[in-house]
Amino acid sequence: MDHLSVIKIGGNVVDNPSALDEFLNNFVSFKGPKILVHGGGVMASNVLKSMGIEPKMVDGRRITDEPTLKVAVAVYAGWLNKMIVASLQAKGCNAIGLSGADCNLIQAVIRPKEPVDFGYVGNVTAVNGAVLQSFLNQGLTPVLCAVSHDCMGNLLNTNADTIASCTAKAMANLFPTDLIFCFEKDGVLSDPDDNNSVISNIDKATYLQLKEAGIISKGMIPKIDNAFAAIEASVSKVIIKNALNLNKDIQTTIA
Amino acid sequence: MDHLSVIKIGGNVVDNPSALDEFLNNFVSFKGPKILVHGGGVMASNVLKSMGIEPKMVDGRRITDEPTLKVAVAVYAGWLNKMIVASLQAKGCNAIGLSGADCNLIQAVIRPKEPVDFGYVGNVTAVNGAVLQSFLNQGLTPVLCAVSHDCMGNLLNTNADTIASCTAKAMANLFPTDLIFCFEKDGVLSDPDDNNSVISNIDKATYLQLKEAGIISKGMIPKIDNAFAAIEASVSKVIIKNALNLNKDIQTTIA
Numbered sequence: 001m002d003h004l005s006v007i008k009i010g011g012n013v014v015d016n017p018s019a020l021d022e023f024l025n026n027f028v029s030f031k032g033p034k035i036l037v038h039g040g041g042v043m044a045s046n047v048l049k050s051m052g053i054e055p056k057m058v059d060g061r062r063i064t065d066e067p068t069l070k071v072a073v074a075v076y077a078g079w080l081n082k083m084i085v086a087s088l089q090a091k092g093c094n095a096i097g098l099s100g101a102d103c104n105l106i107q108a109v110i111r112p113k114e115p116v117d118f119g120y121v122g123n124v125t126a127v128n129g130a131v132l133q134s135f136l137n138q139g140l141t142p143v144l145c146a147v148s149h150d151c152m153g154n155l156l157n158t159n160a161d162t163i164a165s166c167t168a169k170a171m172a173n174l175f176p177t178d179l180i181f182c183f184e185k186d187g188v189l190s191d192p193d194d195n196n197s198v199i200s201n202i203d204k205a206t207y208l209q210l211k212e213a214g215i216i217s218k219g220m221i222p223k224i225d226n227a228f229a230a231i232e233a234s235v236s237k238v239i240i241k242n243a244l245n246l247n248k249d250i251q252t253t254i255a
Numbered sequence: 256m257d258h259l260s261v262i263k264i265g266g267n268v269v270d271n272p273s274a275l276d277e278f279l280n281n282f283v284s285f286k287g288p289k290i291l292v293h294g295g296g297v298m299a300s301n302v303l304k305s306m307g308i309e310p311k312m313v314d315g316r317r318i319t320d321e322p323t324l325k326v327a328v329a330v331y332a333g334w335l336n337k338m339i340v341a342s343l344q345a346k347g348c349n350a351i352g353l354s355g356a357d358c359n360l361i362q363a364v365i366r367p368k369e370p371v372d373f374g375y376v377g378n379v380t381a382v383n384g385a386v387l388q389s390f391l392n393q394g395l396t397p398v399l400c401a402v403s404h405d406c407m408g409n410l411l412n413t414n415a416d417t418i419a420s421c422t423a424k425a426m427a428n429l430f431p432t433d434l435i436f437c438f439e440k441d442g443v444l445s446d447p448d449d450n451n452s453v454i455s456n457i458d459k460a461t462y463l464q465l466k467e468a469g470i471i472s473k474g475m476i477p478k479i480d481n482a483f484a485a486i487e488a489s490v491s492k493v494i495i496k497n498a499l500n501l502n503k504d505i506q507t508t509i510a
Contacts, residue, residue, distance in 0.1 A: 078333015
């Protein structure tokens with residue numbers, strides 16, 4: 001069976017029209033069934049600022065009160081999602097944009113209010129893989145934004161990396177599934193200042209060595225921990241690479 | 256075969272949380288397969304104003320420049336569409352929110368720039384009934400916002416009444432289809448000031464008489480002309496009624 005790829009892009013692509021266009025060209029020619037997950041970028045913050053609402057962050061995470069939720073859902077599920085879908089349609093890819101509320105796709109619970117009340121932010125509890133499978137079987141390419149729902153009528157702002165890894169885990173029960181995190185570097189680097197120092201393969205043993213040697217640094221540790229958690233949940237492999245290298249063999253493969 | 260109903264609601268419902276909730280309760284218990292089409296209400300204008308962008312109207316129609324398009328798509332396809340979908344999910348209706356770009360659902364051409372350049376506004380050219388049929392067969396209830404696309408990567412702001420009637424016409428090739436326009440009055444009234452003066456049935460002959468007698472007034476004429484155009488395109492009947500009377504028998508039936 002063809003491998004399914006769940007591919008996640010973040011703000012560095014979504015916020016840059018020419019990078020997004022180049023990425024989407026690569027995405028369309030990327031082989032096999034695929035699901036795109038996109039982050040939000042800075043547009044929601046800019047809209048809030050232009051409306052006179054100051055974005056509130058704690059430890060780098062957004063506090064989502066009701067006006068912030070409205071803007072986040074409007075920007076992520078509305079403009080960004082539909083702009084990406086329209087662009088993919090123009091490139092010949094039959095995309096369908098979805099939030100977690102659509103067809104009950106991504107269920108979540110509101111994050112506990114202690115120690116910090118983040119407001120309308122969701123922790124994912126379930127992804128409906130069967131409905132994604134039915135869309136893939138119809139020849140559709142799902143494009144997911146980072147919005148979930150609590151099944152009680154509330155939309156919830158949700159981390160896009162989490163949406164991607166939970167989606168890959170759910171699909172791994174149905175297809176051999178790869179999870180591809182695109183970001184601004186070419187992969188996991190042995191020297192953070194040298195984009196040519198990509199570590200091609202990381203398994204559990206080399207990860208422990210690299211961590212011990214201080215080569216894998218603080219911010220990368222939770223990413224790689226999450227990658228191994230996905231693999232333990234039957235995802236075939238997790239790939240970390242530059243969004244603009246989607247069809248090139250420059251990447252870190254975690255398996 | 257069950258009749259399919261294409262049901263359109265406008266700003267008077269969408270802008271009023273308690274009216275919307277009551278309408279959605281009625282919608283969920285409405286019998287048979289159904290498609291909801293919603294307008295945008297005043298939220299897009301209010302967001303534009305809060306961003307310091309003055310909405311531009313000519314003859315009651317919105318001029319859609321690029322910033323206006325972004326806000327319109329964000330509000331219609333993002334916040335309003337997903338808020339309605341999440342609410343329907345909470346009420347036990349497996350809704351899926353869609354713009355015209357999703358699965359190439361609603362194709363349009365940008366409106367001719369003469370005599371007035373309305374900007375990113377679409378005239379619908381095709382509705383993909385087969386994909387809506389496949390979703391209905393999967394037990395999904397499509398919720399359509401008033402956004403189409405030109406298949407060249409542009410999203411287009413589109414009249415919600417037109418989306419509803421074009422959708423009903425496309426579905427009429429596949430199912431016996433009724434088109435229900437919900438608005439703030441109880442139906443077509445013989446006395447515009449008396450909500451108890453609903454004309455129950457209008458056929459082509461009575462329409463001509465009512466027009467001749469001046470009972471059907473200026474603003475209602477294009478609505479009823481469009482209703483007869485839908486019936487000529489195989490829609491079974493067009494119903495005009497109050498959104499809050501969805502499951503009551505108070506209405507004008509045009510056939």
